Amino acid sequence: MKNEYLLLTPGPLSTSETVREAMLKDWCTWDDEYNKDVVEVIRSKLVKLATQQDGYTSVLMQGSGTASVEATIGSTIDNNGKLLVVDNGAYGARIAQIADYLNIPCHVVSPGETSQPHLNEVETALASDTAITHVAIVHCETTTGMLNPIEAIAALAKQHNKTVILDAMSSFGGIPMDIGELGIDFMISSANKCIQGVPGFGFVIAKQDELEKCKGRARSLSLDLYDQWHCMEANHGKWRFTSPTHTVRAFYQALLELEQEGGIDARHQRYKTNQQTLVEGMRKLGFKPLLSDELHSPIITSFHSPMSDAYEFKRFYAQLKEHGFVIYPGKVSNADCFRIGNIGEVYPEDIQRLIQAVSKSMYWNDNVTAA
């Protein structure tokens, strides 16, 4: 089955036909063919993609990416702990919200949705609030497409001896990084972002000695990160509860395709070309990106909506869909925007076709001419 349109969204995203075909078989969740040959291979491939350093392990968790974030927050911080969260978008805010639901004390640093966190503010908080034990930050804030300065934040957190949690949901697999070098203790991502799998589970790559400290800390049975990991370790890839077998098998195929493409560096290059082609083409048509260029990630780009009164997102969206492209509404609270994703089975030629489709879908300009 072919897709009728390309998803230019930050996940679920357009996947290859071969990834989708990998789902056409059923699997037994206690058989070695699934646990040893699929799940365990995925777990070790993920660790290798995340770091060259020893001492890291991985755990897969059912649910959307947020479930893995919630599992990490709820399983790593003990009852005397406190979390510092950098919130410059919806996903940073969601981490603070998770802490709130779980009654975990939380210090929020919010520089606003279009700025990076001020390092001195983080530094002051870490120095003055000695109750803080953990620091969480989002790598690519998918709300705007902003790339956060994780190197500097992780270094600060390490200077103060804090455990570092990174939400790299929308960047892992699409932007090179070594979490061991960065000093990240827990890194979270999910199946349906830059690895280009389908939705259904998330995963956490963790420093093993830090994860081992989490035994008995979880505030939820289903989202007990330690217990899930322990079960996978003890039983060669066995999930505690029903695992999303088809999704997992598709993810395995997606990992092979990432290797065939040339790994994370090659994929990063493709996404960067997509993003640059997009911004250049959109600028020529009169659109302005929300963020200044140096803050952009290659993952997704927010554009200001056209100023015309005749513009309506829904109509623009529908016209683009007719041309074969699906875009994303804005998520920023104080600016009227729409977003276009660059990740997934999407190539620079697709972006060039998109620019043509956008130029044909600018119906509000016709209205101006007609008036």
Ligand SMILES: *Cc1c(COP(=O)(O)O)cnc(C)c1O
């Ligand atoms: C997609 C995403 C998530 C998780 O979203 P789900 O809808 O739960 O899969 C979390 N953080 C970031 C930065 C994301 O891009």
